[in-house]
Amino acid sequence: MHPVMRNLALPLWAGLLCLTAGIILPWQAGVYLRNHVTVTLEQLASNLHAVARVTDYQQGLWRSSAQVSIHSTLLREPVDVHLEMRHGPWLGFKTSTPTAWGWFSIQTNLPQQGGISLFPAQQAVDAWLYADMLGVLHVGTRLHGAIQPLGEEIRLRSLMHNHANQCRGELRLPGFKWLAPTGDLIVADVSVRANLQHEQGAHQGDFSVDALSAAWIVTPNTVKNRQELIPSLPPSILIELPRIDVLLTQSTQLSAAWASARGVNLHALGHTLGMRNNVELGRMNSRLGWRDVNWSVLWSSMDTGQLTRSKIPALNAFTYALGEGEISLEALEISQPQGRIFVTGALRTHTPVQDWRDLELHLHTELNQSALVTWMLDTGQVNSLQTAQEQLESLRRQGWLDDEATPGHLSTTLDLWRGEMSLSKRRVPLTALLQ
Numbered sequence: 001m002h003p004v005m006r007n008l009a010l011p012l013w014a015g016l017l018c019l020t021a022g023i024i025l026p027w028q029a030g031v032y033l034r035n036h037v038t039v040t041l042e043q044l045a046s047n048l049h050a051v052a053r054v055t056d057y058q059q060g061l062w063r064s065s066a067q068v069s070i071h072s073t074l075l076r077e078p079v080d081v082h083l084e085m086r087h088g089p090w091l092g093f094k095t096s097t098p099t100a101w102g103w104f105s106i107q108t109n110l111p112q113q114g115g116i117s118l119f120p121a122q123q124a125v126d127a128w129l130y131a132d133m134l135g136v137l138h139v140g141t142r143l144h145g146a147i148q149p150l151g152e153e154i155r156l157r158s159l160m161h162n163h164a165n166q167c168r169g170e171l172r173l174p175g176f177k178w179l180a181p182t183g184d185l186i187v188a189d190v191s192v193r194a195n196l197q198h199e200q201g202a203h204q205g206d207f208s209v210d211a212l213s214a215a216w217i218v219t220p221n222t223v224k225n226r227q228e229l230i231p232s233l234p235p236s237i238l239i240e241l242p243r244i245d246v247l248l249t250q251s252t253q254l255s256a257a258w259a260s261a262r263g264v265n266l267h268a269l270g271h272t273l274g275m276r277n278n279v280e281l282g283r284m285n286s287r288l289g290w291r292d293v294n295w296s297v298l299w300s301s302m303d304t305g306q307l308t309r310s311k312i313p314a315l316n317a318f319t320y321a322l323g324e325g326e327i328s329l330e331a332l333e334i335s336q337p338q339g340r341i342f343v344t345g346a347l348r349t350h351t352p353v354q355d356w357r358d359l360e361l362h363l364h365t366e367l368n369q370s371a372l373v374t375w376m377l378d379t380g381q382v383n384s385l386q387t388a389q390e391q392l393e394s395l396r397r398q399g400w401l402d403d404e405a406t407p408g409h410l411s412t413t414l415d416l417w418r419g420e421m422s423l424s425k426r427r428v429p430l431t432a433l434l435q
Contacts, residue, residue: 154171328347
């Protein structure tokens with residue numbers, strides 16, 4: 001090789017490497033994003049029954065941006081976010097963000113208005129995602145301008161050698177507001193924790209969502225129009241320390257709980273609730289488990305229009321959708337100062353499934369007699385304690401209640417099997433109910 005060429009070989013190779021890594025690869029990454037970001041967002045949105053629209057895509061050499069609008073029937077207003085994307089082998093971050101070296105990043109300011117927004121709106125929170133040099137995706141949130149993230153970041157790792165994926169970490173938000181069709185859901189101090197693994201086609205692990213408090217406020221247009229000189233407060237429910245835990249094994253278990261719940265002006269929703277204003281709903285703990293249940297198919301089978309026209313075809317469709325799945329209510333406990341309500345149950349089919357008669361339902365309820373008597377008095381079902389006790393004793397003699405096992409407690413059992421239903425010791429004819 002000529003000495004001049006030999007001296008130029010290393011600079012040429014270094015220049016070619018810099019050209020490829022610094023210009024060609026980042027530019028091609030921007031082209032790839034322009035062609036695929038819309039499709040990817042639409043697929044993610046469709047899983048959440050939403051539609052994502054990408055507009056004003058600006059492609060640059062090392063940086064691109066896009067405006068995304070998310071529309072859904074679950075939202076009264078769309079959600080609009082602005083995405084700032086960086087692509088290149090050294091993307092880096094500003095000094096106000098976590099330091100990282102990787103290939104790709106997305107940053108956005110979480111919306112302060114719209115269908116889902118931060119609460120309180122004065123909070124400014126940034127969300128970010130980046131892929132590091134090892135291919136691990138990092139997702140996090142932080143207060144605007146702060147260096148430390150809110151909680152630990154969530155890491156999404158793909159282990160190609162054993163075809164497994166891992167998702168571990170924690171995300172926190174000061175709070176958010178969801179404008180649902182039936183009302184506003186406001187949640188304060190939210191934390192999401194995940195420890196999930198997908199291996200050999202199966203999901204394992206657990207994740208949880210908990211908050212300091214949550215409130216549901218019914219929108220005025222869903223409340224009956226009434227002429228009032230002084231408008232009353234809208235119906236609402238305030239929940240303290242709500243928490244949801246999901247455990248993924250061969251079967252799935254969902255646990256939900258709250259420390260206390262109070263209702264305000266619930267009677268405005270209708271007299272059928274039979275509740276006073278400022279009712280104390282008490283502490284709640286529940287565990288729901290299921291196995292081999294296709295929830296998408298199951299919900300699709302529950303056509304309310306078909307159920308109104310004819311109940312038997314609707315029950316048949318529900319039974320076919322449940323298939324060989326099984327749903328078990330391991331516990332639903334509501335504790336109040338007057339007592340508690342405890343419910344367990346199971347729902348399954350017997351194969352081969354032919355029609356709704358192969359559906360089996362078992363539901364058992366226990367409650368304190370004092371709590372039921374208090375509710376009967378508060379709702380005007382009876383006008384005296386003696387009348388309430390006489391009615392309960394009459395129901396027990398007629399077989400609508402189980403035999404009293406514990407003094408001061410009531411229980412009842414609902415069973416459906418082979419097209420026959422019974423409530424405690426009384427057979428319930430289904431002919432009139434299914435017409």
